[in-house]
Each structure stands twice: as C-alpha cells, then as structure tokens.
Amino acid sequence: MNRVLAHTGARYPIVQAPMGWIARSPLALAVSRAGGLGIIETSSGEAEACQREIAVMLQSGLPFGVNLPIRFLKDDAMLRYVCDSGIRFVTTSAGSPAKFIAPLKAAGIVVYHAVPTLDAALKCVDAGIDGLVVEGAEGGGFKNPEEVSTLVLLQAIRERVDVPLIAAGGIVDGWGMAAAFALGAEGVQMGTRFVASAESPVHAHYKQAIVDAPTTGTWVLNQSATPCIRALKTEAMAPVREAGVLPADAFKNIRGVYFDGDMNAAPALAGQSAGLIHGVKSAQQIIDDTVAEFQAITRRLGALGAAGGF
DSSP states (O other), rough: OOOHHHHHSSSEEEEOOOOTTSSSHHHHHHHHHHSSEEEEETTTOHHHHHHHHHHHHHHHTTOEHHHHHHHOSSSSSHHHHHHTTTTTTTESSSSSOOHHHHHHTTTTEEEEEEEHHHHHHHHHHTTTTTTEEEEOSSSEEESSSSSHHHHHHHHHHHHOOOOOOOEEEOOHEEEEHHHHHHOOOOEEESSSHHBBBBTSSSSSHHHHHHHHHHHOOOEEOOOTTTSEEEEEEOTTTTTHHOOOOOOTTTTTTTTHHHHOOOOOOOBBBOOOOGOOSSBBHHHHHHHHHHHHHHHHHHHHHHHHHTTTTO
C-alpha cells in the first residue's frame, strides 16, 4: 500500500505546497476535490485568517493538511490550535521539528517534515517523524544555499531511511511524478504548478510570468545569508543578484506581487519547473493530467521490465 495515501486519506499522492498567502481554502479545496491533498499555510503570520481557512477545510470533510513553519511561528498558539482542531495531517518546515512531534502525535496527527539535506532527514527520522517532504534545489521559495537536486537528494535519503517520502522541486506533471517514484518517493508536492492554476488567488500577471518563464528563468538569491531563495528573474532582482545580498525588507511588499501583479514589488518566488508550465489550468485538470501521464509511463516501464527490455 502507498503510505502517503494511507497517511493523508487523499485519492492521489499529489500534495499542494504550503505557499504563504496563496495556500488558502480556494486553492486547497480545489486540490482536495480533485483527489490531491490541499494544504493550508501558516507562514504568512496571519493567525486568525489561517484559522478561519482551516475551519473552512474542516467543514468541507475533504482530506487536507496544515503546514507549520517552525521558524516563523511567534509562539505555540498555532500548534495548540492545530492539536485541538481535529486535523489529521501536518507538515512542518523551517527548523527542527523535535519539539513539535510529541504534541502533534499525541493529538493523533501524522507529521511529515520538509528537508533539504540528507543530514536533516536522518535527524528527523531519529526524532520520530512519520514521513519526509524531500525538497530539491529546483523548487521555488526558501532554499538551502548548498544546492542538491531532487534527483540526487531523493536517492541519498531513500538509501538511508524507510519512511515515506514526498518529492518536491521540479515536478509539474506525470513525467516528474514517475521519475520521483522511480527514485523511491511515494508522493509528490507541487508548488509553482499550483500557483499557475485557475483557483490560485494570485494576480494574472504572476501566473503569466510563470507561464512565460524558460527553464533558466529563475535565480537563487542570497546564498551567503538568510534566507536563501529561488525566484523569477525580474528587473528588481537583477541588482540583488549582482550584490549577492537580499535587502532586509525584501518581502515587505510581497502582497504586491501576489495580489496586485507588480512583479517588481518583491521577489516573485518560483521554481525551475516554471519552464515546464505552458498554461494556466484548473487544479482538476492538473491532477487528472498528472495521474494519466504517470499511469501511462509506469505501464510502459512495467511492460519493459516484464519483457526484460529497455
């Protein structure tokens, strides 16, 4: 049995990434209704708004999860809310989950932690995590400055652990999903692909910038400081690239990118997979297409294996 499906209750092991301000109920509901797993973010710091979004998901009766970004939580209020609300699946990120695992699991919650390195994966497994979201350097948003691709990181982690793995970074379709499963994953997480979906709340300019981006359309910025990020190449980010340092207030106007469509208001976070996205689709179409492609590819590979061919 696929352990990600057993842990999440979703029909398909396709998870929507927990993008700040974007991963709210309109997108999460669409993903969960389509058979994937919608995730509600809490990284925006808008605790009351996020709690309202979680309540909407609970009322829907659909499978979903909540992300707790440890470094960005001001106190344990959101942790306590999640433990008391009846949520069944949580991803943690941005820090050590060690202190979160016990209260979450005591509340009957399955916990996966997002890891960018093998060392972090091993520490999480030792701490008792139920599964891992393996984040390769191709992905958008906050990154480890020591870049390791999903292709390499999945193999390195699967070689050492036996917990279920969700692959993240560079995946937008069934081709990427099949590749991830071949490397030991039991699920995939997609962020940039769902940002450019019909139900995504972001401005059309942001979606079109993703669609228009080539595979070389992103930069890794601020590698010598914190936070290191991957974002679209924009006019505003060119001097940041040259200087090598992200201004302290770089994300002050992030809502201007997301909701006003000003692509120079802040870093426009996106993964290299933007170069594989050629149009805005509904969440239903994204998931249906991904599943159909995945099944066609794995059937073909299965036939090759059965025949002992290549």
